[in-house]
Amino acid sequence: YNTNHIDTTNCYYTAPFDALIRQVMANDTILLFGGAYEKENGFGISTIQTEKQIVELPYSKNSLTFNFSSNFYESEELTEYSTMLVGEDKTWSRWRKSTEYSRMHLSEGKYTLKVKARNIYGVESSVAEFTFVIKPPFYRTFVAYLLYVVLLVVLVYGIVKWNTRRLIEEKKKLEQK
16 A cells, blocks of 8 residues: 555544454463453453453463454555564564464463554554463472472481491491401
8 A cells, every 4th residue: 555645644544443362372272362351340341451360371381372453454454463472572573464473382481462553554553462471380389399308308318327327237347346
């Protein structure tokens, strides 16, 4: 589209619009989000995620695919999107027409995917966000570290006990000689 001949002042071309996260899948099999949240009062839906609606995933579900769109429908196929995964990325991605974004093998931590759209007139949308947490694998949890310490103490105690018995047996043998 050549927008040089269109006067975009005070017209619907510059009207605000939204980027929308439509679907979030974990490991390409588990639907985590289907496009809207239930409001906290139980009446209606919202596209805004509350703190209580943050998804916590086990470490085994650390590969995610996001699908998004916008509510600007003129020449939809030319709408471009930019993403940023807060907690992983430092800057926004380049603009692209793809409405899918995947991240594989994320480390444990809290992340927020941010998506914005740009229509054919160069107007940017509001930013859509989806926050999620990937829990650490069991071997990197507090309980696991506590078990490691206990096992280390038991191992050291066992070695000391074994060595003490060995020395006592040697002492007895020497006394008998």
